[in-house]
Amino acid sequence: MKITVQHERFPFARPFTISRGTRTHQDVVTVTLYEGNRCASAECTPYPRYGESVESVESVIRQIEQISARGHNLTLNRQQLQSLLPAGAARNALDCALWRLEWQSHFPSPAFEIAPAIATAMTVSIDTADVMASQAVELAENGATLLKIKLDAEAVIERVSAIRKAVPDIPLILDANEAWGDLPLSPLFDALAPLNIKMIEQPVPAEQASLLKGIPHPIPLCADESCHTSQDIAALTGCFEMVNIKLDKTGGLTEALKLEQTARAAGFDIMVGCMVGTSLAMEMALPLASRASIVDLDGPVLLGYDRPRGLRYQNGMILTGPMNTD
Template sequence: MGNAVPLRLELRSELLQLAAPFRISGRVFRDSPALVVELHHPRGTGRGEAAGVYYNDDAPEAMRATLEALRGRIEAGLDRRALQALLPPGGARNALDCALWDLEAKLAGSPVWRLAGLDGVRPLLTTFTVGADTPEAMAERAAAYDHARAIKLKLTGEPALDGERVRAVRRRLPRVWLGVDANQGFDAASLPLLLPVLAETGVALLEQPGARGREADLDGLERVVPVAADESILDLRELEARHRHFDVINIKLDKCGGLTEGLAMARRARELGKRVMVGNMVGTSLAMAPAFVLGQHCDVVDLDGPLFLTADRRPGAVYRDGHIDCPGEVWGDP
């Protein structure tokens, strides 16, 4: 996209409130800060939202400062290719990249999915996430997703307790697709204690069992369950360096810096023989919609972020029959 007409950049910080505290390994979330980018052009406005990557200290206020420092360059006219060289992967680039995609759709009169080379988009089966809690509470919460076909459980790196959590949910939902996410909670000694339970209960995916930087701990592990990288692989460069340790690559736009790099990562992961997943850092439907386009290429989809909020944007993503759909009016339609 070439902009002969200068743009007007608008940056807005928002604090998204969670409906209830959400616990993962080593952290409890009660709200989710976000940065919204708007690019105003005489023929339309492009929007993007990002939360950043908390474990990299990639916070929305720092993202805002980064973009504010580049205001002159951005408002003079910037395309996605130039942005890839201008900013590193992370939330600031994600928000701006998604706003550029949205604006490009407005100016081209063509939806983002078509600009991205797709023939169309379809509703996607998504996981619905249950935060770490007692086994009984997690089973109740999983069952409360009455239309869900896929559930993802947050674990905390405590093999005995985590095993009971998984068993409790499986007893309550014997036929649902079940994945677990440890958020780096296990180590080389504790993970083997959990694996028999995962095999016994038919868990389909184990996400990020160990710490970022300790990927070699997975070498030689009996893969009773496919293992996905989340924190271990942030962007395309890290995909090249660390893919051999994992079966599935979880791409998040906040990690990799936007839909442009997310699509490139999906293509490269396929070339490397990996399955592909799309995830989210929590956010409104404005953050889910670009990931929904990426999700058209993915085997596993985890785009339930708006369901954790007290309020979503309108119009918003539609959750029905275990699927997510993002109509064009949410984002990315001319």
């Protein structure tokens, strides 16, 4: 099997701000596998929060490429990959490319039931309260039915109240990206409760998640940075009610399916999210998204342009159609 790896950069449609800073472009790494007369590509997004960079991810993939090229009795498959590499972006790209090869070999279409249209949250980037409210109105006018509000530790109630006033009927999910660790959470949760908040994502740093056990929260909490693989589930009980499954965290669809099963068995609800990327990355999350309670796969919408033959987004929905397996 031949493996190639490529770094690509996509501009954001507008500067994108979360609690960790502002970005104007997104770097992704694309892997292509060649086996016989078939090839398949997949995309991952290296994430600095998890100690990843484009260079580190490319290096890991090239090591696998060299091992494969030299033989070493290595026939790359998804099961072997789980022990060969840790969960993360590099394994995600390889795992998803292997899935695509399997779909080409055995099925004219994926062996999953994928809904023809899937509602997805649309994201409001951090800015002043007025600007965020304007973003929310624009998204609502374009058909969004669920908004994801990025927040840091500043002016939380002011920003959310302004958005709620501007779009009184659309459910909101709030994403603090670990930024509320120093805030008094109990009064903050109580103040947010009347504002029709569907869920709050990762309010505190991952290493502080256990503190949530003693804090009443009228709004469900979702683990993002605290939940990467099925091994994390046991520690999340009593802290969160939902987990956010992202392929770049799980290291691909193979472990993501295992995480989903483990989380459901433990009583957690399921959200399917993404790092910002193109439709090539979003497509691989659709089997999970079709049965998730909350879907946040608007990555391509945040970019200035998507790949050719990308997913279609309309009125807050992902129109899936046939998946590309090449």
